[in-house]
Amino acid sequence: MSIMSLHLETPLLASDPLSTAGQRVWLKLEALQPSGSFKLRGIGHACDQHAAQGARRLLSSSGGNAGLAVAYAGRQLGLPVLVVVPESTAEWPRTLLRRYGAELVVHGRSWMEANEHLLSLRQPGDAFIHPFDDPLLWQGHATMIHEAARQGPKPDAVVLSVGGGGLMCGVLQGMADVGWQDVPLVAVETEGAASLQAAVQAGQLVTLDAITSIATSLGARRVSEAAFDWTRRHPVISTTVSDAAALQACLDLEREHRWVVEPACGAALAAASQRALPVLQRAAQVLVIVCGGVCTPYTELQRLAARLGLP
Ligand SMILES: *Cc1c(COP(=O)(O)O)cnc(C)c1O
Numbered sequence: 001m002s003i004m005s006l007h008l009e010t011p012l013l014a015s016d017p018l019s020t021a022g023q024r025v026w027l028k029l030e031a032l033q034p035s036g037s038f039k040l041r042g043i044g045h046a047c048d049q050h051a052a053q054g055a056r057r058l059l060s061s062s063g064g065n066a067g068l069a070v071a072y073a074g075r076q077l078g079l080p081v082l083v084v085v086p087e088s089t090a091e092w093p094r095t096l097l098r099r100y101g102a103e104l105v106v107h108g109r110s111w112m113e114a115n116e117h118l119l120s121l122r123q124p125g126d127a128f129i130h131p132f133d134d135p136l137l138w139q140g141h142a143t144m145i146h147e148a149a150r151q152g153p154k155p156d157a158v159v160l161s162v163g164g165g166g167l168m169c170g171v172l173q174g175m176a177d178v179g180w181q182d183v184p185l186v187a188v189e190t191e192g193a194a195s196l197q198a199a200v201q202a203g204q205l206v207t208l209d210a211i212t213s214i215a216t217s218l219g220a221r222r223v224s225e226a227a228f229d230w231t232r233r234h235p236v237i238s239t240t241v242s243d244a245a246a247l248q249a250c251l252d253l254e255r256e257h258r259w260v261v262e263p264a265c266g267a268a269l270a271a272a273s274q275r276a277l278p279v280l281q282r283a284a285q286v287l288v289i290v291c292g293g294v295c296t297p298y299t300e301l302q303r304l305a306a307r308l309g310l311p
Contacts (some may be wrong), residue, residue: 006044006073007033010144012151017256018273024285025272026152028144031261031292035072037065037217038144038291039131042170045140046129047073056125057082061115063089063097064217065262065293066131071100082126084118086111093295132166133224141170142177148287149178156283159186161268161291162196162238164220165227171289172230184235184279188271190246190263193218197238199228214243214304217264217293237279244308245270250301251310253290260301262293 010029018025030038043066047058056079060070063085074081081102085094087109097104107117122128130137158175162168168187175183187196192213198206205228211219230236241249246266253269254260261269272288275281296304 005143006048006076007040007140007143009147012148014152015257017252018269018288023283026148026155026285026287027290028148028287029259029290030144031259031265031290033292035065035069036292036294037069038141038167038289039065039069040072041143042134042137042140042166043069043129044073046134046136047077047079047127049136050127050129051077051079054125055079055127057123057127059083059118059122059126059128060131061085061111061118062131063093064295066129067102068093068096068100068294070129071097071102074102075100082118082121084114084121086114090295092297092300096294132164132220133226134166137166138170138173138226141167142174144289145171145174145178145180149180152287153285154180155183155285155287157184157186157279158287158289159188159268159272159280160289161218161264162187162189162223162227163193163218163264165196165223167289167291168196169224169226169230172234175234181234184237186271186277186279187236187238188267189218189238189240190215190243190267191240192243193220194240195220196223196227196231197240199223200231200238213263214308215246215263215267217262217295218267237277239271239277241267241270241274244310245274247301247304247308248310249273250296251305254298254301259290260296260298261290262296263304264293265291
């Protein structure tokens, strides 16, 4: 059993380039977690709990930042990790998964096929780690808000990206813990991955036919029930940005602050810098979760920029 958490306490930075005369923008730098994204908070906590209860192996079917967080956590806890990913998984995350010592099996064309194969390999003593829909994850993610509340002022708005909604559930839980129930949450998706917005507009959970955005880490065709439920208990403003805007925000962050993040993270940065929503125009203090992501190295951002015709 570990005596320390697997994630790091991250800095909270007041960003000069993103701030204006009337608004200070604070960046919570989850991109600096050892596995490269916020996911290590929740997934590290879940893996730690499973290890304490005697799990002998950790399983994941994510070829992205969730799988990487499981692989990193397993290595730190001394537990073997099995990750099954679809053929579409890029070479770079495959390399990183192997580097963390995970057993990597490539199977099937879609995530669904990979996930079914993983479940068929399941043995007693295995713990399956879901990428976003698990209260243990939300507990772990909530710690980033406990930290932010110690590090900076109470914000007038919090901005984050939404895929399946695990980050959102954790952040809202953290906000409730520290007395930020009245602070609006701006929940950002890219067009083509907007499963939360579809649910909010329909008044019920919606399963998208397909994900067409370059922000693959936001590519859950359906958000969790828990994420949707939060939209009825907390002021949540669901919004979208274009792929081009999310990508441009990544390039701007790289130029201004020298950090490389995925378009999934660029989505939140884009909404914060556009200030198109009234809640973001009024706010004097804005907290943006820089969720990170390692699946688009800088050369890949440049390749995507050329494809989308960005200057
Ligand atoms: C997983 C992930 C998201 C989305 O998180 P959810 O919990 O699925 O909503 C956003 N950005 C990055 C970089 C991610 O890895």
